[in-house]
Amino acid sequence: MKSSSQLSRGYVIALTATVIWSTTGIIISYLSKTYSLPSLVLAFWRDLFVSFGMAVGLLVFSRPLFQLDRKHWGFMVWYGLTLAIFNSMWTFSVQYNGAAVATVMAFSSPAMTAILSRIVLKEQFSRIKIFSILLSLAGIIFVSGAYDPSAWNLNPLGIIFGLLSGLLFAIYNLEGKHASDTHIDSWTALLYSFAWATVFLFFFNLGNDLFLTGKGAFADLLWLGDSVSGWGLLFFLGVAPTLGGFGLYTLSIRYLSPTTSNLIATLEPAFTAIWAYFLLNEVLTGTQLFGGLLVLMGVVLLRFGEK
Numbered sequence: 001m002k003s004s005s006q007l008s009r010g011y012v013i014a015l016t017a018t019v020i021w022s023t024t025g026i027i028i029s030y031l032s033k034t035y036s037l038p039s040l041v042l043a044f045w046r047d048l049f050v051s052f053g054m055a056v057g058l059l060v061f062s063r064p065l066f067q068l069d070r071k072h073w074g075f076m077v078w079y080g081l082t083l084a085i086f087n088s089m090w091t092f093s094v095q096y097n098g099a100a101v102a103t104v105m106a107f108s109s110p111a112m113t114a115i116l117s118r119i120v121l122k123e124q125f126s127r128i129k130i131f132s133i134l135l136s137l138a139g140i141i142f143v144s145g146a147y148d149p150s151a152w153n154l155n156p157l158g159i160i161f162g163l164l165s166g167l168l169f170a171i172y173n174l175e176g177k178h179a180s181d182t183h184i185d186s187w188t189a190l191l192y193s194f195a196w197a198t199v200f201l202f203f204f205n206l207g208n209d210l211f212l213t214g215k216g217a218f219a220d221l222l223w224l225g226d227s228v229s230g231w232g233l234l235f236f237l238g239v240a241p242t243l244g245g246f247g248l249y250t251l252s253i254r255y256l257s258p259t260t261s262n263l264i265a266t267l268e269p270a271f272t273a274i275w276a277y278f279l280l281n282e283v284l285t286g287t288q289l290f291g292g293l294l295v296l297m298g299v300v301l302l303r304f305g306e307k
Contacts, residue, residue: 010255013248014264021245022271026279027237035230038220039091040208044201047194049238054191065188072184079175079189080196086168087197088204093165096158103144105162107266110136112170114259120174123257128301136266136298142291143269173258176250186251267295
């Protein structure tokens with residue numbers, strides 16, 4: 001049983017991670033629209049720069065964190081594969097469903113995390129937790145605009161990719177919990193999971209170029225060419241919001257249950273809307289504000305329920 005101070009620390013860390021994380025959508029949107037950067041290529045370079053940033057950071061501040069027991073190597077391969085597939089499923093979900101529907105389907109992950117936690121970790125499945133999940137999911141629908149029936153023109157592949165993005169993020173949460181329970185340092189886990197994800201995304205891009213687009217091996221990998229601003233923004237995406245967000249989020253699972261951390265992360269679309277207002281001059285609608293309030297209420301309700 002976690003103490004009140006540990007729970008509070010976990011909430012602060014998870015909330016900070018979500019605020020940082022929420023800037024990634026703004027940057028990805030800008031890169032996609034400005035440079036037409038293919039999604040799998042973006043995912044590969046993003047994970048590569050995260051791995052690079054982690055390696056440099058640990059070399060400078062804490063070299064012992066490079067150490068990983070041989071018995072954990074197999075787990076890290078699966079951890080990285082989960083992350084790589086999640087990034088890919090999210091990319092294809094946006095492509096087939098549109099951003100609004102993809103966001104809602106991806107943030108079905110708290111419910112999936114709760115169910116998997118109940119089955120795998122025997123986590124308590126309280127009424128408050130169920131109601132908090134439902135409240136947050138309702139908020140996500142309003143924030144993303146998925147309440148509009150025209151946004152739900154789904155096709156079978158879209159449904160599969162959307163649900164898989166939520167399921168894979170739920171599995172990623174449970175793997176993060178396992179890493180914490182087996183005393184793998186959060187930053188060590190982050191380094192090796194993203195390093196393996198980069199390897200898998202490298203081959204995902206190779207397969208896409210050879211078998212799906214027929215362009216030839218790695219035809220799109222250097223898509224940005226000599227664009228200094230494009231590469232600079234992509235590098236910033238990896239070493240700042242992605243590294244900071246995933247790092248703190250992984251750390252929060254040390255103090256909170258996977259379901260709770262995942263539920264706090266559902267605040268991301270609300271924060272993204274706020275960032276969009278200040279950085280892209282996108283005006284928040286009353287519906288978006290209402291949705292953000294519902295998500296926040298879900299998190300607050302869960303916190304009081306745990307206390």
